[in-house]
Amino acid sequence: MIEQVLHTLPQVLIDGLALGAVYAIVALGYTMVYGILELINFAHGEIFMTGAFVGTAILLTFSGLGWITSMPAIITLVLVLIVTSVLTGLLGMGIERVAYRPLRNAPKLITLITAIGISFLLQDLVRFITELKNGNYILTGPNLFNKQIGIEASSILSVFNDASVKSSFFIVLGVAIVMMITLDFFVNRTKWGMAMRAVAQDRETAALMTVNVNKVIALTFFIGSALGGATGVLFAVQYGTIDPYIGFILGLKAFTAAVLGGIGNIRGAMFGGILIGLLEMFAAANLPIVSHGVLGAEYKDVFAFAILIIVLIFKPEGLFGKVTVEKV
Amino acid sequence: MSLLRLENINTFYGGIHALKGVTLEVNEGEIVTLIGSNGAGKSTTLKTISGQVKPKSGTILYNGKDITNTPPHVTAFDGIAHVPEGRRIFPRLTVKENLEMGAFSVKDRKVIEERMERVFHYFPKIKERLHQKGGTMSGGEQQMLAIGRALMMQPKLLMLDEPSMGLAPIIVEQIFEIIHELNEEGMTILLVEQNAFQALQIAHRGYVIQTGEIVMTGPGQELLVNEQVREAYLA
Ligand SMILES: Nc1ncnc2c1ncn2[C@@H]1O[C@H](COP(=O)(O)OP(=O)(O)O)[C@@H](O)[C@H]1O
Ligand SMILES: [Mg+2]
Numbered sequence: 001m002i003e004q005v006l007h008t009l010p011q012v013l014i015d016g017l018a019l020g021a022v023y024a025i026v027a028l029g030y031t032m033v034y035g036i037l038e039l040i041n042f043a044h045g046e047i048f049m050t051g052a053f054v055g056t057a058i059l060l061t062f063s064g065l066g067w068i069t070s071m072p073a074i075i076t077l078v079l080v081l082i083v084t085s086v087l088t089g090l091l092g093m094g095i096e097r098v099a100y101r102p103l104r105n106a107p108k109l110i111t112l113i114t115a116i117g118i119s120f121l122l123q124d125l126v127r128f129i130t131e132l133k134n135g136n137y138i139l140t141g142p143n144l145f146n147k148q149i150g151i152e153a154s155s156i157l158s159v160f161n162d163a164s165v166k167s168s169f170f171i172v173l174g175v176a177i178v179m180m181i182t183l184d185f186f187v188n189r190t191k192w193g194m195a196m197r198a199v200a201q202d203r204e205t206a207a208l209m210t211v212n213v214n215k216v217i218a219l220t221f222f223i224g225s226a227l228g229g230a231t232g233v234l235f236a237v238q239y240g241t242i243d244p245y246i247g248f249i250l251g252l253k254a255f256t257a258a259v260l261g262g263i264g265n266i267r268g269a270m271f272g273g274i275l276i277g278l279l280e281m282f283a284a285a286n287l288p289i290v291s292h293g294v295l296g297a298e299y300k301d302v303f304a305f306a307i308l309i310i311v312l313i314f315k316p317e318g319l320f321g322k323v324t325v326e327k328v
Numbered sequence: 329m330s331l332l333r334l335e336n337i338n339t340f341y342g343g344i345h346a347l348k349g350v351t352l353e354v355n356e357g358e359i360v361t362l363i364g365s366n367g368a369g370k371s372t373t374l375k376t377i378s379g380q381v382k383p384k385s386g387t388i389l390y391n392g393k394d395i396t397n398t399p400p401h402v403t404a405f406d407g408i409a410h411v412p413e414g415r416r417i418f419p420r421l422t423v424k425e426n427l428e429m430g431a432f433s434v435k436d437r438k439v440i441e442e443r444m445e446r447v448f449h450y451f452p453k454i455k456e457r458l459h460q461k462g463g464t465m466s467g468g469e470q471q472m473l474a475i476g477r478a479l480m481m482q483p484k485l486l487m488l489d490e491p492s493m494g495l496a497p498i499i500v501e502q503i504f505e506i507i508h509e510l511n512e513e514g515m516t517i518l519l520v521e522q523n524a525f526q527a528l529q530i531a532h533r534g535y536v537i538q539t540g541e542i543v544m545t546g547p548g549q550e551l552l553v554n555e556q557v558r559e560a561y562l563a
Contacts, residue, residue: 191432198418198429204380205416207400208409210433210481 001289003159008285010153010163013278018169018238020277021176025231026254027261027269028183029092029224035200035264036220038108042115043095044228045251046122047088049244051229052236053126055084056141057133059236063142073144077171077237084233085226092225093218101214119248127244138243141236145171172234179227180270186223187266196220200264249301253280256308262318272319276304330389331356331485331516332377332408337386339369339376346372347383348540354485354518359511361519361527361548363561364537370520371413373537374487377518378410379403391484405433409483413490413520415474419463423454426462426473430480440480447476450506468499475506486510487518492526504530524561528552536561 026048033041058080062068068076099118103111127137145168153160187193198206199216207213235250236242257276261268284300311318332354339347346369354360364370375381377388379400388396395403404410409430418426427447431440448455451472457465462473471491478486488507492500500523508530511517521527528534531548536557544557551557 191428194421194425194428195432197421198425201418201420202416204400205412205418206429207380208378208404208412209429209477210401210404211429212401 004289005286006157006159007161010151010160012281012285014151014163014165014169016278016281017274018172018277019281020274021173022231022235022238022250022273023254023257023277024270024273025176025179025227026250027257027273028180028266029228030251030255030258031261031263031266031269032196032220032224034258035266036196036217037100037104039100039111040115040255041100041224042112042251043118043122044092044224045247045254046119046126047092047225047228047247048232048235048250048254049242049247050091050122050126051084051088051232052242052246053130053139053232053244054087054229055080055233056139056236056242058083059141059144060139068142068144074171077144077175077233081175081230081233085230088229088232089222089226092221092228095225096218096221101217123244123247130244138241140241143240144168144237166238168238172238175234176231179230183223183227184266184270192216192219253301253304256304256311259308260311260318262320265318265320268318268320276307279307280304329356330354331391332518333389334373334377335387335389337373337376337383337388339372339381339383341372341381346540347376349386350537350540350542352535352542354516356516357511357514358532359507359517359519359530359548361521361524361531361534362537363521363524363527363534363551365522365561367539368537369540370522370537371489372540374410374412374489374518374520377403377487378408380410404481407481407484408487409478409481409485410487411474411478411489411491413493415467415470417462417465417470417473417477419461421462422459423462423465423473424458426477427454427480430477433481443480443482447479450479450509451476468495468503471495471499471503475503479510483515485516485518487520489520490522491519492521492523500526522561524557525552528557 026044029044029047030041033039062076095118099114100111103114130137130139145166147167149165149167151163151165153163187196195206195211195216199211199213203213253276254273257272258269260275261272280300280303283303284297287295287299288297330353334350334352337347337350350373362370362373372381376383379398382397387394390406390408395406418429421429427444428440431443434440453469454473454476457469462470465473475491491503504526507517507519519527519531528548528551534546534548534551535542536544536551544551
């Protein structure tokens with residue numbers, strides 16, 4: 001049995017890393033907003049989904065104009081990523097302005113329900129527009145990076161099976177890493193990043209330091225949503241087919257990743273995302289083997305949510321929860 | 329000339345009438361202290377000035393300008409630094425970052441460094457702790473950092489809310505000495521205290537607040553020997 005698990009390990013690692021990178025960046029959006037407003041922004045999964053649709057729509061337009069073949073794929077992708085992230089960033093900022101800010105002092109539950117309402121609204125809106133344009137709400141984008149590359153893992157260790165990756169894997173991983181490093185730098189090394197952390201720790205006192213708190217909150221939503229939307233594009237590029245409901249489960253898993261890493265903790269969210277992605281792919285590949293076919297690969301989702309429940313029960317502050325001792 | 333003037337300020341928390349027609353004045357170069365027992369409305373007075381709570385009626389003039397409804401970040405930008413009750417250090421920012429937050433509106437790196445040196449001059453201990461998280465410091469160190477952070481704004485008016493709260497007498501002594509020194513160098517200070525004895529000793533003038541009303545005012549030395557004040561606050 002161990003041998004069988006090892007056979008698939010290289011492929012599991014590759015697939016898990018790609019999925020984990022997607023979870024990680026979506027998790028960042030949850031964790032940033034939670035850190036600053038103590039709000040679980042349920043609509044964030046739908047921002048991700050909207051990003052996937054906007055990106056795919058742009059790609060399809062390019063394709064219709066014949067640009068896809070005339071431009072290097074990587075330039076096309078960078079263009080699409082920039083346009084999409086600006087649009088979803090503005091969308092997130094708009095949602096905060098219109099739906100959350102008026103409720104800033106309302107009970108948390110009311111804002112939470114509003115967030116869920118926004119989720120449904122976005123799902124329906126995207127579905128409506130896609131059906132109107134496309135006649136069908138499931139969308140398949142053009143394939144930008146579909147070369148299959150074989151990885152001869154068996155030459156490293158004979159028990160490994162060879163793995164294969166789509167070339168988009170490297171793009172997804174590369175872009176994801178660049179986004180994470182940039183965000184980490186921004187939050188920890190720049191003045192506005194410091195203001196963001198200060199507002200998250202003590203909003204009232206940050207204002208006494210001349211920080212315009214509303215501006216910082218808007219900025220947080222913009223960045224989180226821009227990253228989420230860009231990740232939607234990466235998802236569409238990697239997995240091809242999208243529908244308006246991809247944001248729901250994926251959002252929940254990314255949220256799980258954020259909780260796992262300690263909600264509010266940015267590096268924790270990155271780590272949690274990668275871990276959940278790897279665990280999920282590992283479960284998908286090995287559950288049928290370990291359970292002798294009783295549990296199919298589709299039980300992998302149960303896995304992610306079992307982690308959520310276990311973390312919430314035994315370590316609610318997450319793996320990297322805030323540990324600073326606060327003296328008075 | 330008066331730098332700050334509150335005229336007939338009424339502030340409410342829902343149904344609680346916390347400030348009942350407070351009128352108060354701080355002249356340039358003065359230390360003015362506002363004393364009163366717990367729940368009298370001292371913090372509310374400072375919060376109303378900085379814009380954290382909005383008064384229902386009355387006006388606040390600062391440098392001749394109406395700042396009654398100015399939000400906190402603008403009041404701070406205009407030169408009023410508010411060191412809040414309980415110090416409110418950013419616990420997970422480093423000491424250095426806490427100081428940098430004080431100079432958030434300053435763009436010039438060199439100016440920030442000059443001001444930081446100035447803070448080290450008053451509080452040499454802070455310099456040894458720059459890379460430690462704010463939340464790991466002792467109460468006294470946090471109070472010094474909170475004042476240092478406010479000095480980073482280079483304010484025209486420094487408002488301190490109970491800087492002696494919960495600190496050992498020797499630390500309180502040091503902090504009052506520095507407040508005195510800052511004033512000697514020209515800083516205007518509005519000092520809120522329950523520790524009336526020490527506050528009145530360094531203040532030019534004082535106000536006594538009781539359940540939201542100013543009940544007495546006069547030079548610090550006079551209040552210090554006033555029978556009623558002695559009975560209520562210096563016993
Ligand atoms: N956030 C608040 N909500 C409701 N009541 C408050 C609030 N803050 C202060 N109060 C009330 O206002 C009055 C004045 O409080 P405060 O200004 O904090 O007093 P002090 O600083 O002199 O101890 C008290 O009766 C207090 O209970
Ligand atoms: Mg108080």
